[in-house]
Amino acid sequence: MIHFSKISNGKAFLDGLIYFKTDVENKNWKKELYKKLSPNYPKFYKMDANAKLVFLCSELLKNKVSLEKSEADISILMGSKSGSLETDIEFQNSYQNGNLASPSIFVYTLPNIAMGELAIRNKLYGENLSLIVDSIEEMPYLFWVNKELKKGAKGCLCVWVEKKNENEECFIFFTNQLLDAETIYKINETYNYNG
Amino acid sequence: MGELTKQITIRSGACITALGNNISQAWAKLVKNESGLSYDEGLWKGSIASLNAANRFDTLLDYLLTDLEKKEKALLSLAKTGVIISSAKANITKLSHNPFEKLALYIKNRLLLLKPPTIISNACISGVCAINLAGDMIREEEYETVIVIGIDVLSEFVEKGFSSLHALSKSQCKPYDSLRDGINLGEAAAYVVLSGHKSEANNPIVYVSGASSNDSNHISGPSKNGEGLYRAIRKSLDQLSIKHESIDYIQAHGTATIYNDEMEAQAFHRLRMSYTPINSFKSYIGHTLGAAGIVETQFAMKSMLENTLIKSLGYTNNGLTIPLNLVSQNKKQEINTLLKSASGFGGGNAALVLQKKK
Numbered sequence: 281m282i283h284f285s286k287i288s289n290g291k292a293f294l295d296g297l298i299y300f301k302t303d304v305e306n307k308n309w310k311k312e313l314y315k316k317l318s319p320n321y322p323k324f325y326k327m328d329a330n331a332k333l334v335f336l337c338s339e340l341l342k343n344k345v346s347l348e349k350s351e352a353d354i355s356i357l358m359g360s361k362s363g364s365l366e367t368d369i370e371f372q373n374s375y376q377n378g379n380l381a382s383p384s385i386f387v388y389t390l391p392n393i394a395m396g397e398l399a400i401r402n403k404l405y406g407e408n409l410s411l412i413v414d415s416i417e418e419m420p421y422l423f424w425v426n427k428e429l430k431k432g433a434k435g436c437l438c439v440w441v442e443k444k445n446e447n448e449e450c451f452i453f454f455t456n457q458l459l460d461a462e463t464i465y466k467i468n469e470t471y472n473y474n475g
Numbered sequence: 476m477g478e479l480t481k482q483i484t485i486r487s488g489a490c491i492t493a494l495g496n497n498i499s500q501a502w503a504k505l506v507k508n509e510s511g512l513s514y515d516e517g518l519w520k521g522s523i524a525s526l527n528a529a530n531r532f533d534t535l536l537d538y539l540l541t542d543l544e545k546k547e548k549a550l551l552s553l554a555k556t557g558v559i560i561s562s563a564k565a566n567i568t569k570l571s572h573n574p575f576e577k578l579a580l581y582i583k584n585r586l587l588l589l590k591p592p593t594i595i596s597n598a599c600i601s602g603v604c605a606i607n608l609a610g611d612m613i614r615e616e617e618y619e620t621v622i623v624i625g626i627d628v629l630s631e632f633v634e635k636g637f638s639s640l641h642a643l644s645k646s647q648c649k650p651y652d653s654l655r656d657g658i659n660l661g662e663a664a665a666y667v668v669l670s671g672h673k674s675e676a677n678n679p680i681v682y683v684s685g686a687s688s689n690d691s692n693h694i695s696g697p698s699k700n701g702e703g704l705y706r707a708i709r710k711s712l713d714q715l716s717i718k719h720e721s722i723d724y725i726q727a728h729g730t731a732t733i734y735n736d737e738m739e740a741q742a743f744h745r746l747r748m749s750y751t752p753i754n755s756f757k758s759y760i761g762h763t764l765g766a767a768g769i770v771e772t773q774f775a776m777k778s779m780l781e782n783t784l785i786k787s788l789g790y791t792n793n794g795l796t797i798p799l800n801l802v803s804q805n806k807k808q809e810i811n812t813l814l815k816s817a818s819g820f821g822g823g824n825a826a827l828v829l830q831k832k833k
Contacts, residue, residue, distance in 0.1 A: 356689075363596060365573050368632070375635050386636035387695040387820065390563060391596040396821030399689035405706050408687050408823055409604060412575045412594040420593070427615050431714075 281456050282463060284470045285341035287313065287333065288449035294340055296470050310336060321401065328367045328388035329443050330360070331397040337450035338398055338437070345435075345454045347402040353434035355407035356395055359419045360441050363391035363412055394441060406433060416440045416451070416471060425459050440471070481671055483613050484678035485606070485829060487773040488622070488666040489542040491535065492760045493521035502777050504759070505785045506805060511760050512647050512659055519647050521661025521761025522629055531628040531662070532566040539626065539664040540585055547622060549674065551586055555619035557612060558582060558592035560626070561605035563765035565596070567630045592624075595765075599728070599819030600687065601625070602768020603827055607685035609669040610827075620670040625769030628662040633764070640695070642732055650729035650755035650787060651736050651801055653794030658730045661761020665770045680776055683717070683812075685827030686710035695820055697734050701742025703824035704816060708746055711814070711826040719747050722828075723810045724784060726775035728817045729755025730762055731789065735818060740795040751814075754802040758789035768817050768825070779810045779831055 286293045290309040292300035300316055302309045310332055314324060317339045324335055347354060367388045375381035387393065392410035399408065407428060413419060425436045435456040442449055451471045455463070487498050493511030494501035504511065512519045526534055543551075550556050560582065565574040579591040586592075595605045602625045609621035637643050637658065644657035668675065669682055688710065690703035712719065725748060727739055743749055756771050763770055778785055784806045793801075816826045 362573050363575060368567070368574070369571075371636065372632060375639075381635040381639040383636075383639040386639055389632075389636065390598045390820055392598050392821040392823065393694050396689060396694045396823065399691045399822060400693070403691045405688050405691055405703065408597065408689050408821075409608065410595065410597040410821075412579075412596050414579060414591070418591070423612070423615060423617055427611050 282453060283341060283344040284453045285337050286449070286451045286471065287337045287340065289447065291475055292340055293473065293475065294343060296473055298475050299340060327397060329448065330364060330367070330441050331388065331394040333441050333443065333448055333450035334394040334398050334439055335401065337452045341452050341454060347404065353406060354404045354437060355428040355433040356398065356404065356437045356439065357409050357424050358392065358395040358439040358441065359411045359413050359416065360391055361412070361414055362442060362444050364389050364393065366443055395439065398439070421467065422459050422464055425455055429458055481614055483610055483669055483671050483682045484675045485667055485669050485680050485682045485776070486675070486678045487776055488546060488668055489539050490665045490770060490773050491523060491538055492663040492763065492770055493523060493661055494760055498773055498777055501774065505774065506783065508786050508788055508805065510647060510758055510788055512758070518643060519659045520629060521659060521763065523662055531568055535628055535664045536626060539624065539666065543622065543666060544586065547668070550620050550622070550668065553620065553672070554589060557590065557618035557621045558586065558588060559605045559609055559621055559623045560592050560594045561601040561623065561765045561769060562594070562596060562626050563598050563601055564627055564630065564633060567632045568628065597823055598821050599764055599767060600817040600823040600825040601765035602772070603685065603815060603817040603825035604687055606667065606669065606682070606768065606772060606827055607687065607825065610682045610685060613669060613671045619672045620668065620675065622666055622668050623769060624666040625766035626664040627764040627766045629660055634660060644731060647789060648731035648758050649789035650731040650757050651795060651799060652790045653792040655731040655733065655736060655794055657732055658757065659761040661763040663760065663763035663766035663770045665766060665773055667769055667772060679832055680779060681830050681832060683828040683830050684711050684714040685825065686714070687823060687825040690822035690824065692822055694822060697738035697818060699738065699741065701738045701745065703822060704739060704742035704818055705745050707824040708742065708814065708816060708826045711828050717828060721812050722748065722751050722814045723808070723812050724778065725751050725753040726771055726813060726815045727753050727755055729757055729787070731757055737795055738818070740797045740799055743799055744797040749797060750800050752784050752802050753799050754785060754787035772815050775813050775815055776829065779813055779829070782807060782809050784808055
C-alpha cells in the first residue's frame with residue numbers, strides 16, 4: 281500500500297486527485313484547508329509555516345492511512361531545501377533594535393521541528409531523520425524506505441516540505457511496501473502533478 | 476542477527492574543539508580534567524581560540540576539509556566513499572540566505588565526490604543520527620566507506636535563542652548535579668570514518684548498532700519518563716540482543732538543564748542502567764549542537780582505547796530523583812562496549828553502540 285498527499289499554494293491533492301482548491305491569490309488557504317479537514321487541533325495556530333504545511337498535508341493523508349496505534353513502527357524521513365530559513369529570519373528580526381528575542385519563534389528555528397510536531401500529533405515513536413537536500417529528486421527514498429522496512433518498521437512516512445516567500449509546498453507519501461524503480465517513478469509523477 | 480554481521484569499523488579523524496586542534500590535544504586536557512570553557516561577554520563558552528568573529532563557519536569548515544584532504548586521500552579516491560555532514564545550524568552567522576545553501580555542492584566539488592554529501596539537520600541528535608545513517612549505508616552497500624563530518628559554530632542567533640528560553644548557565648555547566656542551571660554553548664568541527672573496506676579492517680573499534688526515537692511529547696521540552704530515549708536505546712540494544720549489563724560505559728548527552736538530565740535519569744533507570752558508569756563532556760567543550768554526537772563519540776572512543784573513564788566535570792552532588800553512576804574521578808577500567816546517547820529539540824533521541832574487537 282502506498283498513498284500520497286500534496287498541498288501547494290491553494291491546492292490539495294490526495295492520491296493525485298484534487299481534494300481542495302482555492303484562488304491562488306488567497307493567502308488564507310491554509311486556514312480554509314484546516315477548516316475543511318477539521319482536525320480540532322488548536323496548536324496548529326501556534327506552529328510556524330513548515331509545521332503547518334506538514335500538519336495539513338499529513339492530516340489529509342490520514343483520509344487514506346490510519347496512523348493510530350502504529351506507535352513505534354512508523355519511521356519518518358523529512359527533507360527540505362530551505363529548512364527553517366524563514367522562521368530563522370523571523371527570529372532574528374525579533375531581537376533587532378534592542379527587543380527581547382522571542383522564545384516561541386526560536387523553538388521552530390530548526391529544520392526537524394515540523395517532523396517533531398508530526399510525531400507528537402500522531403504519537404509516532406519510530407525512527408526520525410531530517411535532511412537538507414537541493415531538490416526532492418535527491419531524497420534517498422529507495423535506500424531509506426527499504427532499509428527501514430527490512431529493519432522491521434511497519435511503514436514509512438516520507439515528507440518533503442519547502443517554503444520560500446509565497447511559494448510553499450508539502451508532499452507526503454506513506455508506504456508499507458518496498459520501493460523499486462517503478463514506485464519511485466510513480467512518486468515523482470504524483471509529486472509533479474499540479475492539477 | 477544474521478543480517479547485521481558485516482563488520483563496520485569506526486575511527487576518529489580531525490577533532491577541533493575548545494580543547495584543541497586534534498584528539499591528542501583534547502585527550503591531554505581530558506585526563507587532567509581541564510575544561511576548555513572560557514568566559515566571554517558574561518557567559519562561559521566552548522570557543523575555538525583561533526577563530527575570529529567574522530566567517531567563523533567558513534574558516535572552521537576550511538580547517539576541517541584541509542585536514543581531511545590531507546589525511547584521507549586514499550579513501551576519497553575510492554568510488555564507494557560517501558560523506559555525511561551533520562549540522563544543526565550550519566552557517567547561521569550570515570543569515571539572509573539559507574545557512575545550508577551550496578554547502579553540499581561546495582563539499583562535493585572540493586572533495587571531488589561522485590555524489591553530493593548527505594546533510595543531516597536533526598538538532599542536537601544530528602551527530603548520532605549521522606553515524607547511524609553511515610552504518611546503514613555501509614550495511615546496505617550504498618557505500619563501502621562513509622566519512623561523517625559534524626560542524627556547528629557559536630553564533631549570536633543560537634545564544635539569543637537559548638537565552639530567551641532561560642536555558643544558559645551563568646557558570647560552567649554542571650551536568651546531573653543538584654546545582655545545575657543550564658547549558659554552555661560550544662563549537663566544534665570533527666569527523667569519524669566508518670568503513671567496511673579492507674583498508675580500514677584493522678581499526679580496533681567496530682560500529683555495532685544504533686537507532687532513534689521521538690518522544691512524541693513536546694518540541695522543546697523533554698518527556699518526563701524519557702520515553703523516546705528509552706526506546707532509542709532499547710532498539711539499539713535489541714538489534715543484536717545486547718544485554719544492558721554488557722554496556723561498560725554510557726557517554727550520555729548531559730546538557731545540564733534541569734529537565735534534560737532528569738529525563739535521562741528516568742530513561743536509564745527504566746533500562747536498568749542506573750549503575751552503569753556514565754559521564755557528560757559538556758563541561759569540557761560546551762554543547763556543540765550538531766557536532767556534539769561526533770566529537771563526544773570521538774572522546775568516548777579514545778576512552779575505550781585507553782581503558783580510561785573520564786571524570787564527568789561539573790558533577791559534585793546528585794541532582795536526580797534516581798541517582799546515576801556518574802564518573803566522579805578518572806578511573807582505569809576495561810571498556811569493551813560503549814553506549815552513546817543524544818537528545819534534542821523536536822523531541823528527538825538517538826543512541827549507538829560501539830565495541831572493541833575481541
